[in-house]
Amino acid sequence: xxxxxxxxxxxxxxxxxxxxxxxxxxxxxxxxxxxxxxxxxxxxxxxxxxxxxxxxxxxxxxxxxxxxxxxxxxxxxxxxxxxxxxxxxxxxxxxxxxxxxxxxxxxxxxxxxxxxxxxxxxxxxxxxxxxxxxxxxxxxxxxxxxxxxxxxxxxxxxxxxxxxxxxxxxxxxxxxxxxxxx
Numbered sequence: 001x002x003x004x005x006x007x008x009x010x011x012x013x014x015x016x017x018x019x020x021x022x023x024x025x026x027x028x029x030x031x032x033x034x035x036x037x038x039x040x041x042x043x044x045x046x047x048x049x050x051x052x053x054x055x056x057x058x059x060x061x062x063x064x065x066x067x068x069x070x071x072x073x074x075x076x077x078x079x080x081x082x083x084x085x086x087x088x089x090x091x092x093x094x095x096x097x098x099x100x101x102x103x104x105x106x107x108x109x110x111x112x113x114x115x116x117x118x119x120x121x122x123x124x125x126x127x128x129x130x131x132x133x134x135x136x137x138x139x140x141x142x143x144x145x146x147x148x149x150x151x152x153x154x155x156x157x158x159x160x161x162x163x164x165x166x167x168x169x170x171x172x173x174x175x176x177x178x179x180x181x182x
Contacts, residue, residue, distance in 0.1 A: 024055060026068050026080040036063040040080065122146070 027046065028039040037050050053060045058070040058078060070078040150169030157163055157172065164171045
């Protein structure tokens with residue numbers, strides 16, 4: 001084998017290892033108060049890091065809401081941006097997702113809530129009040145027949161229980177036994 005071929009082959013492998021160390025992507029960011037951490041996919045392994053931690057030859061310089069800034073001992077800087085699939089589905093004013101162009105569809109009517117939604121009547125009343133119109137009853141429900149809380153009559157309360165009234169309806173609660181010795 002040629003003398004010059006061995007160092008050349010060895011240098012190729014070391015370059016590939018150095019490039020593989022740079023194979024990083026930002027998977028997520030966690031911000032709890034003043035504490036910030038980032039989830040980075042580094043060479044196929046998921047790692048959680050904070051500012052000052054090292055990833056191979058890189059040191060985490062700063063963590064922001066959607067990006068992480070790295071630096072190495074040579075003074076080089078690298079920025080990892082948060083990857084998300086939401087950007088693909090988000091319509092822009094130039095190319096909305098529904099096929100309309102520009103600002104068309106901006107004045108379209110809001111979606112109609114489903115008929116079995118107990119808050120549909122309130123939502124329709126709020127929308128009508130905002131437009132200055134009189135609200136129509138929600139589809140499938142007579143006027144005034146939205147959510148009705150459960151009411152337990154006195155005659156339906158068994159011995160050793162009591163009724164507790166809540167905004168969502170009455171509830172039966174078992175009374176605690178009397179203290180011993182009484």
